[in-house]
Amino acid sequence: MQKASSWLLAGVLGTSAATSQAATLEERMAAFEARASAAENRAALAEQQTRALARELQQIKLSTPALQPAASTAAVISAPALDTRLAKIEARQQSIEKQGSSGHLTDGFSFKGYARSGLLMNDELGGGRGGPYTTPAGSVGGAVGRLGNEDDTYMRIDLSKEILAQNGTRSKFTVSIADGVESSNDWTADESNLNVRQVFTELDHLAAFKGNSVFENSTLWAGKRFDRDNFDIHWLDSDVVFLAGTGGGIYDVQMNKNWRSNYSLVGRNYGDFSEGGINADVESYILTSNQFFDSGQWQWMFNGIGSKKNDIGTRTNEAGLTPADSGLHSMLANHQKDFFGREGFFKTALLYGQGLGAEVKNIGSDGELIDDARALRLALYGETPIAPGWRIGPSLLAEQSKDRYVKGDDYRWMTLNVRLANAINSNFEMAYEMSWQTMDLDPKGYMQRNAVDGNFWKFTIAPTFKPDVGDLLTRPELRVFASLMDWSSDLDRYSSTDNFGKSDFNAGGVWQYGIQMETWF
DSSP states (O other): OHHHHHHHHHHHHOOHHHHHHHHHHHHHHHHHHHHHHHHHHHOGGGHHHHHHHHHHHHHHHHHOTTTOTTOOGGGOOOHHHHHHHHHHHHHHHHHHHHHTOTTOSSTTEEEEEEEEEEEEEETTSSBOOOOTTOSGGGGGTOOOOOTTOOOOEEEEEEEEEEEEOTTSOEEEEEEEEEEEEOOOSSOOGGGOOOEEEEEEEEEESOGGGTTOTTTTTOEEEEEEEEOTTOEEEGGGTEEEEBOEEEEEEEEEEEEETTEEEEEEEEEEEEEEEEETTEEEEEEEEEEEEEEEETTTTEEEEEEEEEOGGGGSSSOOOTTSOOOOSEEEEEEEEEEESSBTTBSSEEEEEEEEEEEGGGOOSBTTOOTTOOTTOEEEEEEEEEEEEEETTEEEEEEEEEEEEESSSSTTOEEEEEEEEEEEEEEOSSSEEEEEEEEEEEEEEEOTTGGGOOOEEEEEEEEEEEEEEOSOOSOTTOOOEEEEEEEEEEEOGGGGGSOTTSSTTBTTBOSSOEEEEEEEEEEEO
16 A cells, blocks of 8 residues: 555656656666667776766666656656756766777768769750859859859768877877869769878877866867868858968967967968979968957958068969069958847858968969959858748858959959748758859950950759758758859950850850759768
8 A cells, every 4th residue: 555655646746748758768878878888898998987877877767766666756856957967977978988999990980071963964955064163253263153053073071080098188180082073974084183182180188288278178280181160151162261281280279268269380382393494392381370259259360471482583473473472361250150130140251361362262372473462352141041941041252352463453253142942841942043243354464364344143943852951051962953144245255265255155145954962961
């Protein structure tokens, strides 16, 4: 009778939700115990911590009324408190498993990548032309919308291996391999651009920095890499800023609670030249300070660029002029975690450069710029839902640069782009993209290019399948598309070497069709 009363009391105090939660908790505990056992078998280093974890799990079982029917009401643990406790145990368990990962091929190994591949054709069943930089403004970074406008196969894979030392220091080695071709054939070895884009090593959680509030959470790195904090406008296939090269640096120096800093020195190469019996390996060096404030919402980046051999008579640019031997570059950016108070995100960046810094996107990559070169660029973009089942990704990219390669040259362009998606069901959406670009370019004869002034338009409709709708950046996507492009006839005479002006690709309206996959993970 007394036992029955205890059960009755427990039934009165417990709700059906608690019973359901208990079952869930028991499943989670069982999973934790299995993982603890596996970790113990893999690593003698983790034995003591695993035993402590098992004891704590047992204590939870004993103190949880749903698992012990006769428990008293004093032993009841609130669900939030229990969830918090379990979350802490799970974090400890993951740490234990990492400690025991040495010597196992899959432990600490990660595989990430990006790829796109598709077929692009015109309305006469000929090969399509295009690309995000297909317009005359593309020659100086003026990207346009990429949806239904890509005719290549490109892939990049990132392979990483992490190892945790006994003192808690973690090392990570990464190598990135990339390739890009425009052929539709299955065997493209003769056209391949296979390349190792990154190879570097990082060290973090350094035992030597433990207890130092400034460096405790810092990451040291050296090798060939992309800067960790580069960011891009995906709809345009254009980085807002792209710092890359070979060198080293330190991330996440915690200056105070609301201020962290990154510093690096990387090198780039402008090529090997021989003039007048002088052989020169022309190197460029970029010293970077990247400051983040208010939990990363504000970013100020400053770059000093030096290349002393770039103007000592070893080379000239394509205009026959002496290129710059130094430059400055700066960017002020704001990273909003919402879209003006709505769900989504929004980013703003203002970039300025002079000399070798006047290539404001790909920092230090252009050795043709002269000392007088100046450039100012504005980037705005974001994503948000606008109605049930509809999402929008607007972007604006604009730049004015002067005296880039020839004294008196002037390049002005602006791109407005809107990506829209309408979810039809859980795996299918209709995607749309509208782009408009205006440009006024006066290259002063640089590379036999002519001054032009005009506009470019593109509209794409793309029925799309994906694993889950509701986010413009969810991948993979499998899409078919149709694109209509047109532009001012004046743009056809910009250059004899670009797509515009060809007999089957000139102003008056061009339809292109295709099928494409795009993925990242």
